[in-house]
Amino acid sequence: MSAPHTPAGTRARWVRLAQAGVTILLLVLLWRLVDGADALALLASADPRWLAAAVALVIAHTLLVAWRWKVTAAPLGLHLSARTAVEEYFLAQLINSALPGGVLGDVGRAARSRHRASLRVSAGAVAVERGVGQVALVTVFTGGVIATLLTPAGFRLPDGWLTGVAVALAVASVIGAGVVAAGIVAARRPGSWAARVARGLHLSALSRRVLPAQAGLSLAAVACLLIAYGCCTIAVGAPLPAGALVTLVPLILISMVLPISIGGWGVRETAAVSVLPAAGLTGAQALASSVAFGLVALVATLPGLLTLWTSRHRPPLPHASHPPRPLPEDSP
Numbered sequence: 435m436s437a438p439h440t441p442a443g444t445r446a447r448w449v450r451l452a453q454a455g456v457t458i459l460l461l462v463l464l465w466r467l468v469d470g471a472d473a474l475a476l477l478a479s480a481d482p483r484w485l486a487a488a489v490a491l492v493i494a495h496t497l498l499v500a501w502r503w504k505v506t507a508a509p510l511g512l513h514l515s516a517r518t519a520v521e522e523y524f525l526a527q528l529i530n531s532a533l534p535g536g537v538l539g540d541v542g543r544a545a546r547s548r549h550r551a552s553l554r555v556s557a558g559a560v561a562v563e564r565g566v567g568q569v570a571l572v573t574v575f576t577g578g579v580i581a582t583l584l585t586p587a588g589f590r591l592p593d594g595w596l597t598g599v600a601v602a603l604a605v606a607s608v609i610g611a612g613v614v615a616a617g618i619v620a621a622r623r624p625g626s627w628a629a630r631v632a633r634g635l636h637l638s639a640l641s642r643r644v645l646p647a648q649a650g651l652s653l654a655a656v657a658c659l660l661i662a663y664g665c666c667t668i669a670v671g672a673p674l675p676a677g678a679l680v681t682l683v684p685l686i687l688i689s690m691v692l693p694i695s696i697g698g699w700g701v702r703e704t705a706a707v708s709v710l711p712a713a714g715l716t717g718a719q720a721l722a723s724s725v726a727f728g729l730v731a732l733v734a735t736l737p738g739l740l741t742l743w744t745s746r747h748r749p750p751l752p753h754a755s756h757p758p759r760p761l762p763e764d765s766p
Contacts, residue, residue: 450533453693453694453695453696454696456694456695456700456701457695457696457699457700458700459700460695460699460700460701460703460704461699461700461703464700464703464704464707464721465721467707467717468707468716468717468718468720468721469717469718470718470721472716472718473717473718473719473721473722473725474722476670476671476672476718476719476722477670477722477725477726479670479671480666480669480670480722480726481668481669482669483669484665484666484668484669485665485666485669485726485729485730487662487665488662488663488665488666488669488726488727488730489662489730489733489734491658491659491661491662491665492658492659492662492730492731492734493734493737494658495655495658495659495662495734496520496523496524496527496734496735497520498651498654498655498658499523499563499567499651499655500516500519500520500522500523500524501516501519501651502563502566502567502647502648502651502652502655503519503523503543503559503560503563504516504519505644505647505648505651506559506562506563506566506638506639506644506648507547507551507555507556507559507563507638509637509638509641509643509644510551510555510558510559510634510637510638511551511555512547512550512551512555512556512559513550514547514550518547521740521741521744522543522546522547522741523543524735524737524738524740524741525539525542525543525738525741525742526539526540526542526543526738527539527734527735527738528735528736528738528739528741528742529542529738530697531697531698531731531732531735532696532697533696533697537693540560540564543560544556544557544559544560547559547560558631558634558638559638562634562635562638562639565639566639566648566652567652567655567656568688568691569652570649570652570653570655570656571656571684571687571688572606572684572688573653574653574656574657574660574680574684575680575681575684575685575688576603577680578677578679578680578681578684579591579596579599579681581677581680582677582680582681583596585677588675588676588677589675589676589677589678589681589713590677591681591712592712595712656684659683659687660679660680660683660684661679662727662730663679663683663686663687663723663727664679664683666723666724666726666727666730667715667719667723669723669726670719670722670723670726671719672715672716672719672720672722672723674710674713674715675713678710678712678713682709682710682712682713685705685709686702686705686706686709686710686724687702689701689702689704689705690702697728697732698728699728702724702727702728703721703724703725703728705724706720706721706723706724707720707721707724710723
């Protein structure tokens with residue numbers, strides 16, 4: 435006899451169905467909008483050498499962000515071996531690419547690592563690590579926009595786009611400043627939740643002990659993704675100029691954080707078809723390059739299958755029997 439369905443479980447199933455529906459709807463609409471047959475022909479004739487290079491770069495990206503997770507977690511008292519960090523990150527990427535929402539793999543990563551510290555610490559480390567990655571992507575995008583403005587002979591965003599970008603960055607800066615100010619005020623109350631969060635964020639991402647590693651690993655990881663996308667555009671016969679790689683492609687990657695589809699499919703392609711024509715690509719070329727990147731990213735997660743297989747043959751780790759320890763001091 436099956437267990438009764440809980441309201442939360444029913445809602446989750448409806449959400450997953452909605453995300454699957456959004457994915458299918460967006461891809462079907464794009465197929466009709468930009469001549470999907472042409473995009474399919476471009477994919478069929480894609481250069482496998484450039485696709486292989488893209489796979490290697492996405493795998494390198496995963497290795498870098500796994501190391502970033504290790505760097506983030508250590509100051510919080512969660513010590514991960516390099517092997518564990520890499521294996522868990524590949525598995526998380528595999529789950530994120532295959533299931534709706536794009537975050538279930540990270541939830542699992544936090545849950546499985548809680549045995550080494552506590553769920554609060556492991557979840558915080560995952561959240562900070564993912565947040566640092568998004569900040570790095572926005573930073574590269576902002577730097578790319580400025581760089582293209584200073585080199586008028588190369589690619590630059592259309593003037594109308596520049597206004598929108600400036601407004602968006604200004605609004606984001608104001609909101610960010612407000613959040614930081616509110617956090618500073620709240621963190622002044624010793625022992626408060628905000629104080630613990632601020633302390634953890636400082637130790638894991640902003641202190642002088644970890645900031646150089648965070649910055650270096652994050653920028654290198656972003657570079658791997660951008661170049662991998664560039665390889666996919668070359669593979670389908672539509673290379674992007676460097677200026678477009680650092681301004682348009684970040685917008686495509688940022689769009690994938692929207693948890694409304696499966697593995698970013700549909701959302702990523704919609705963003706690509708919307709922005710890449712600014713660099714001279716046709717809609718079919720934009721769609722083909724985005725689908726190629728999605729397939730490349732999926733292939734690059736396959737090492738996660740090995741982690742999944744080996745994890746089934748390991749004895750379960752015992753739960754931490756000790757209470758969470760206070761965060762260490764950041765002494766000079």
